[in-house]
Amino acid sequence: MEKRSKVMLPTLFEKMQQRVPITMVTCYDYPMGYLVEQAGVDIVLVGDSLGMTVLGYESTLPVTMEDMIRHAQAVRRGTPNAFLVGDMPYMSYQVCVEDAVRNAGRFMAEAACDGVKLEGGAEMADRVHAIARAGIPVMGHLGLTPQSSSALGGFKVQGKDAARARRIVDDARLLERTGAFSILLEMVPDRVAGLITGRAGVPIIGLGSGPQAHGQLLIFHDMFGLYPRFKPKMAKVFGNAGEVILNGLKAYVTEVQSREFPSAENWFGMKDDQYEELVRGLE
Ligand code: KIV
Numbered sequence: 001m002e003k004r005s006k007v008m009l010p011t012l013f014e015k016m017q018q019r020v021p022i023t024m025v026t027c028y029d030y031p032m033g034y035l036v037e038q039a040g041v042d043i044v045l046v047g048d049s050l051g052m053t054v055l056g057y058e059s060t061l062p063v064t065m066e067d068m069i070r071h072a073q074a075v076r077r078g079t080p081n082a083f084l085v086g087d088m089p090y091m092s093y094q095v096c097v098e099d100a101v102r103n104a105g106r107f108m109a110e111a112a113c114d115g116v117k118l119e120g121g122a123e124m125a126d127r128v129h130a131i132a133r134a135g136i137p138v139m140g141h142l143g144l145t146p147q148s149s150s151a152l153g154g155f156k157v158q159g160k161d162a163a164r165a166r167r168i169v170d171d172a173r174l175l176e177r178t179g180a181f182s183i184l185l186e187m188v189p190d191r192v193a194g195l196i197t198g199r200a201g202v203p204i205i206g207l208g209s210g211p212q213a214h215g216q217l218l219i220f221h222d223m224f225g226l227y228p229r230f231k232p233k234m235a236k237v238f239g240n241a242g243e244v245i246l247n248g249l250k251a252y253v254t255e256v257q258s259r260e261f262p263s264a265e266n267w268f269g270m271k272d273d274q275y276e277e278l279v280r281g282l283e
Contacts, residue, residue: 004040004081005081006080006081007042007043007081007082007083007114008083008114009083009114009137009181011042011083012042012043012083012181012182012203013202013203015042015203015214015215016202016203016214019214021214021215021216022042022043022203022205022214022215022216023040023041023042023043023215023216024041024042024043024044024045024205024215024216024217024218025041025044025045025217025218025219025220025223026044026045026046026047026049026050026053026217026218026219026220026221027044027045027046027075027078027079027220028046028047028050028053028054028071028074028075028220029054029071029074029075029078030074030075030077030078031078032075032078032220033074033075033076033077033078033079033082034078034079035078036078036079036082036220037078037079037080037081037082041079041082042082042083042215043082043083043084043085043205043215043217044075044079044082044083044084044085045085045087045117045217046068046071046072046075046084046085046086046087046111046113047087047219048060048063048068048087048088048089048090048146048147049087049146049219049221050063050067050068050071051063051067051089052227052229053219053220053221053226053227054071054221055067059146059149060089060090060146060147061090061147062090063089063090064089065089065092065103065106067089068086068087068088068089068092068107068111069086069106069107069110069111072084072086072107072110072111072113073110073111073112076111076112076113083114083115084111084112084113084114084115085113085114085115085116085117085139086104086107086111086113086115086116086117087116087117087118088100088103088104088107088116088117088118088119090147093118093124093127097126097127097130100118100127100130100131101127101130101131101134101136104116104131104134104136104138105134105136107136108136114137115136115137115138115139115181116131116136116137116138116139117138117139117140117141117184118131118138118139118140118141119141119145119146119147119148120140120141120142120145120148121140121142121167121168121170121171121172121174121175122170122171122174124140124175125174125175125178126178128140128175128178128179128180129178129179131179132178132179132180132181133179137181138179138180138181139180139181139182139183139184139205140171140172140175140176140180140182140183140184141183141184141186142158142168142171142172142175142183142184142185142186142188143157143158143159143168143185143186143187143188143209144156144157144158144186144187144188144208145186146186155187155232156187157187157188157189157208158186158187158188159188159189159192160189165188165189165192168185168188168192168196169192169195169196169199172185172196172199172200172204173199176200176201176202180202181202181203182202182203182204182205183196183200183202183203183204183205184204184205184206184207184217185204185205185206185207185209185213186207186208186209187207187208187209187234188206188208188209189209189210190209190210190211190212191210192209193206193209193210193212193213194210194212197212197213197214198212200214203215205217207219207234208232208233208234208235218235218236219232219235222235222237223235223236223237223238223239224237224238224239224240224241224242225237225239225240225241225242225243226241226242228242
């Protein structure tokens with residue numbers, strides 16, 4: 001495999017300017033990091049969705065900074081060249097600007113991330129500004145923001161009426177002005193995403209927000225049939241790894257039970273003289 005060069009901010013801006021779509025996926029551990037590196041994905045998000053996809057919680061809210069740092073470190077070991085974004089978990093930035101900067105810094109110092117992401121618009125502009133001023137690339141996240149799903153009335157499309165769409169358009173402009181290097185739009189109507197993208201000076205990444213954004217994000221577990229609870233409409237299954245693994249596990253159970261596994265190629269032997277000496281010693 002040809003070694004690729006490190007994806008950095010100028011790489012992403014060049015792609016945006018040249019209208020080359022930017023690819024982004026979530027990732028939570030070393031083997032997944034290794035695979036996304038081989039596939040040449042541009043941006044890898046260690047999402048707090050790990051709470052649901054990997055840790056089995058009902059929401060992302062219980063995820064801690066310690067969880068995020070541990071998983072981001074593992075992903076970084078698998079993908080040295082993707083632009084790695086650490087997702088700031090619930091209550092790691094909402095309380096005050098100082099927390100936001102300190103926790104963003106932890107992703108950079110402890111997990112060698114290239115940037116961080118946080119959810120929210122105007123109400124988070126001071127956090128975005130302070131993190132950017134600390135020299136940390138920060139991605140905004142608008143539309144459906146899962147950490148506020150209770151206030152938003154569930155996991156629903158956001159900005160379907162003109163007034164709410166206007167708020168998202170204004171928030172996107174504000175986040176860009178306050179220093180966000182990129183903005184993720186989750187579950188925003190395609191034409192609203194198109195308007196925002198058309199006016200943006202930073203890469204706009206869409207998740208369930210249509211084809212007009214500068215790039216696309218998907219959740220790894222949705223792409224490969226690895227999340228058993230549901231498959232969101234915005235996800236496309238690119239391969240059913242869940243089915244492959246399940247079939248493999250069923251075959252394993254069958255082979256162990258029928259004594260077909262293990263066979264000689266799967267175990268380690270011992271020289272006869274050594275074995276006989278061992279047995280003699282036991283007599
Ligand atoms: O945690 C995550 O994976 C995310 C995406 C849903 C955008 O924030």
